[in-house]
Amino acid sequence: MDTNPATAYWHLGSDPKYWLAKGDADWDEMxxxxxxxxxxxxxxxxxxxxxxxxxxxxxxxxxxDKEFSGARFDTDRPAGEGGSIEQYFSRRAVEKLGSLLSDHGELLPVKSRMGEFFFFNSLRWVEGLIDLTRTRSEPSKMGPPPARYFPGQLYFEPAQKELPPIFRLQEVPISPLYVNGAFKRAVESAKPKLKGFRFYEVVPGVGYL
Known part of the structure; x- marks a missing residue:
């Protein structure tokens, strides 16, 4: 039975049915x-x-290459065109989750004819959850040393202290978002239901791509 202990954490996934694509004129700038x-x-x-x-x-x-053209869509957590570096939430998700999001990152609005969405820039990075003795890394081309790139599987360590509600990995900031039990419970208990969220529990010692 999942008791959501303070040190448990999950990779936060997004809706596989919907994603946000950037306008061509703004791609390089974004x-x-x-x-x-x-x-x-x-x-x-x-x-x-x-x-x-x-x-x-x-x-x-x-x-x-298929823009959504229906009258209604059904997601609060669309994926981003650029993969894990892009993280989005709907207006409804931002309102329901409140400080769980706003206290731990920037919520930056984007313009969509299908509704209000926000790009989330995480300002909480957690160090020490990657097993660096088992995880292969190389110098990153995205930033100056000591920035690293992890081309293979990530091996995780158990958390040694309570984690923030939502965060990235200090060693791998280009990684997906991770969340703690409080965040997961807030999503699952929201009324009306928040849709499109996926949670994948991280098991220390197991390799993840």
């Missing part, structure tokens, strides 16, 4: 900001350089 946010050794605020970038809500597998 990509530069995304890379800037995770290129260093510490979190970086990008809100001062942010503007209301247009995005398109797409349906189908990520990479498919």
């Amino acid at each position: 990509k530069a900001l995304f890379r800037l946010a995770v290129a260093g050794t510490d979190p970086l605020r990008i809100e001062p350089a942010w503007k209301l970038y247009p995005v398109k809500l797409m349906s189908g597998h990520r990479g498919a």
